[in-house]
Amino acid sequence: MQDSNSGTLSFGSLQIPPRPEVVTALMEEKTKEDPNFQRIAKLIAADVGLSAAMIKAVNSAAFGLDRKLASVPQALHLLGLKQVTSIATALVMRNLSGGKSTASLERFWDSAEKVALLCARIAKRLHGIAADEAYSYGLFHNCGIPLLLNHFPQYKEALIAANSSIEESFTACEEARVGTSHAAVGYFLTRSWNLPGDLCQAVLRHHETDVFELAKHGDHMLDFIAIGHLAEHVHHLSARNGEDTEWNKFEGAVLRHFGLSDEDYQDIVDGT
Numbered sequence: 001m002q003d004s005n006s007g008t009l010s011f012g013s014l015q016i017p018p019r020p021e022v023v024t025a026l027m028e029e030k031t032k033e034d035p036n037f038q039r040i041a042k043l044i045a046a047d048v049g050l051s052a053a054m055i056k057a058v059n060s061a062a063f064g065l066d067r068k069l070a071s072v073p074q075a076l077h078l079l080g081l082k083q084v085t086s087i088a089t090a091l092v093m094r095n096l097s098g099g100k101s102t103a104s105l106e107r108f109w110d111s112a113e114k115v116a117l118l119c120a121r122i123a124k125r126l127h128g129i130a131a132d133e134a135y136s137y138g139l140f141h142n143c144g145i146p147l148l149l150n151h152f153p154q155y156k157e158a159l160i161a162a163n164s165s166i167e168e169s170f171t172a173c174e175e176a177r178v179g180t181s182h183a184a185v186g187y188f189l190t191r192s193w194n195l196p197g198d199l200c201q202a203v204l205r206h207h208e209t210d211v212f213e214l215a216k217h218g219d220h221m222l223d224f225i226a227i228g229h230l231a232e233h234v235h236h237l238s239a240r241n242g243e244d245t246e247w248n249k250f251e252g253a254v255l256r257h258f259g260l261s262d263e264d265y266q267d268i269v270d271g272t
Contacts, residue, residue: 014151014185019193020092022047026085027194035081041073044088053091054084062120063131083132089195090116090139104156105146111235112139118231121272126258129223133199137224138231140190141203144182147189152178166245170207183207199224207246212253226250226257234272 022043029035045051051072058075059068069075076084094109116138123134148155155178162173171181187204202224205211215222233247255265 014147014180016147016185016189016192022050023089023092023193026088030081030085037073037076037081040081040084041071041076044072044084047092049095050088050091053094054088057087057091057117057135060117060120062117062124062135064124079132083130086132086136089193090136093139093143105149108142108146108149111239112142114239115228115231115235118234118272119227122227122231122234122268125268125271126227128220129227133196134224134227134231136195137199137202137228140186140195140199141206141224141228142182142186143189143203144185144187147185148174148178148180148182154178164245166248169209169249170246181207202228209249212257222257226254229254230258230268234269237269 025043026040029040044054054072054075055069057063058065058079063079065078069078072084079087094113116135119134119138120131123129123131145159149159152158155174158174158177161177162170165173168176171183174181183204183206187200190200190203198220201221205215205221206225206228208214211225212222229247229250233244233251236244236247255261258264260268
C-alpha cells in the first residue's frame with residue numbers, strides 16, 4: 001500500500017522507506033543512451049555522507065583498483081556508471097532504516113558493510129556475479145532487520161532465537177514471533193525501489209534451506225544467495241566465536257553451487 005501524500009509504502013503497519021530521489025535520478029541517467037556523467041557526479045557529491053562512503057567503498061580491496069580514488073568523477077571514470085549506481089544505491093540504504101539510530105543499529109550496519117565488501121571480494125574470485133552486484137546484495141539482503149527492530153519491541157528476541165535455531169528456519173522463527181520476516185520486508189523494499197529481479201528474489205529466499213534444490217540451475221538468484229552465505233560465514237569466523245548455525249544449513253549447497261572443493265573453500269577463507 002502506498003501513502004498518496006508521502007510516497008511511503010506500508011507493509012501491514014510497517015512503513016517502508018520510499019526510494020530516495022538521488023537513486024531515482026541515478027537510475028534515470030543509467031537508462032539514457034547518452035547519460036550525463038557530470039550530473040551524476042554532482043548528484044552523489046551533493047550528499048556529503050554518500051560521496052564519502054562511496055570513495056571509501058571503491059578504495060577498499062574488494063574492488064581491486066590499482067590506485068586510490070579521491071573523487072566521485074574518478075570513480076565514474078574507472079568503475080563506470082553501472083557499478084557506481086549499484087554501489088550508491090546500496091549505500092543510501094544505511095540512512096533509511098527508519099527510527100532513531102542506536103548502538104545496536106550502528107553495529108548492524110558496520111557488520112553489513114563488512115559482509116558487503118566480503119561479497120565483492122569473493123565475487124572477484126568466482127564466476128557468474130559482478131563485484132558491484134555482490135556488494136549491493138551484501139548490503140540489501142538483511143535490510144529488513146533494522147526496519148523490524150525499529151517497529152517491533154520484541155523483534156530482538158526473535159533475532160536471538162533465529163540465530164541459534166538448528167531445526168527451524170531463520171524466517172520461521174521470525175514469523176512465529178512477529179508475524180513476518182526480514183526476508184519478506186527486504187523483498188518488499190527492494191521491489192519498491194525497482195532493484196533487479198534476481199536480487200529481489202534472493203533477498204526473499206536466502207533463508208530457504210531447499211532453495212538450491214527447487215530453483216532452476218543457472219538461476220542468477222542462487223549466485224547471490226550462495227555468495228551471501230559464504231561472506232556471512234567468513235565474517236562470522238573473523239568476528240565472533242561459537243557455532244554458525246546458518247552456515248551449517250547451507251554449507252554443502254553453497255560449495256556445490258560454486259563447485260568449490262574443501263581446499264578452494266579454505267583458500268577463500270584465508271584470502272579474504
